[in-house]
Amino acid sequence: MDESFFADRLAAARERLAEAARDSGRAMDEVTIVAVSKHHPAESIRALAAAGQQDFGENYIQEFYDKNDSLHIDAIRWHFTGRLQSNKVKYAVGRFHLIHTVDSLKLARTLHNRAQQQETRQRVLVQVNVDGEEQKGGLALSELHGALDSIVALDGLDLRGLMCMPRYYDDPEDARPSFARLRELGEQSGRRLGFALEHYSMGMSHDYVQAVKEGATLVRIGTNLFGPRPSNR
Numbered sequence: 495m496d497e498s499f500f501a502d503r504l505a506a507a508r509e510r511l512a513e514a515a516r517d518s519g520r521a522m523d524e525v526t527i528v529a530v531s532k533h534h535p536a537e538s539i540r541a542l543a544a545a546g547q548q549d550f551g552e553n554y555i556q557e558f559y560d561k562n563d564s565l566h567i568d569a570i571r572w573h574f575t576g577r578l579q580s581n582k583v584k585y586a587v588g589r590f591h592l593i594h595t596v597d598s599l600k601l602a603r604t605l606h607n608r609a610q611q612q613e614t615r616q617r618v619l620v621q622v623n624v625d626g627e628e629q630k631g632g633l634a635l636s637e638l639h640g641a642l643d644s645i646v647a648l649d650g651l652d653l654r655g656l657m658c659m660p661r662y663y664d665d666p667e668d669a670r671p672s673f674a675r676l677r678e679l680g681e682q683s684g685r686r687l688g689f690a691l692e693h694y695s696m697g698m699s700h701d702y703v704q705a706v707k708e709g710a711t712l713v714r715i716g717t718n719l720f721g722p723r724p725s726n727r
């Protein structure tokens with residue numbers, strides 16, 4: 495696929511985002527698109543970056559290393575958007591601008607310890623299981639406030655906000671209460687902690703318009719930018 499394919503898709507995604515922002519009285523520059531490139535080849539990332547996309551999200555550490563080694567594009571800001579296993583923490587700290595998926599206090603402590611060893615602070619978001627789904631990752635609503643109190647005390651971590659992946663609804667309008675819940679929880683937490691959380695990572699290809707209307711600051715878009723994911727990996 496050539497560069498114009500990606501330039502066109504990026505322009506379309508930005509246009510929809512601008513419209514959603516306008517509809518909800520927000521400025522477009524309050525929202526950053528994170529292009530989730532998992533399973534897509536490095537060459538697609540290169541083409542989308544050439545079209546002006548700066549933030550990219552990867553879900554698998556090894557895949558990230560392989561692509562980053564072949565790309566060598568300093569301007570890219572990498573986000574980690576997958577489930578992070580404890581044994582991969584040492585390969586993640588310091589390599590990502592932002593880790594979106596801190597889904598337990600245990601993982602937070604492991605990240606903190608590693609960051610301290612590396613004498614760095616890792617920017618993170620805490621993932622919240624907003625719809626209380628059993629099979630899904632993220633902190634339960636009931637444990638969120640307690641966990642955030644502990645996480646802000648970890649010097650190796652720089653808590654920037656919250657992330658969620660709501661249930662899949664055929665009609666994305668139905669996801670709006672879940673997005674609103676994350677935003678509300680974040681604002682409550684900010685009041686408790688005494689500083690405002692900056693980021694709400696919510697919304698994917700199917701429902702990012704709705705997420706922006708409910709206050710997303712980071713939208714994670716894969717398919718609408720890259721096309722369908724190759725399924726053979």
Ligand SMILES: *Cc1c(COP(=O)(O)O)cnc(C)c1O
Pocket residue numbers: 530532553575576659698699700714715716717718
């Ligand atoms: C894959 C993925 C996305 C992108 O999904 P699309 O539906 O392709 O836009 C967003 N967020 C997370 C956490 C993902 O794993």
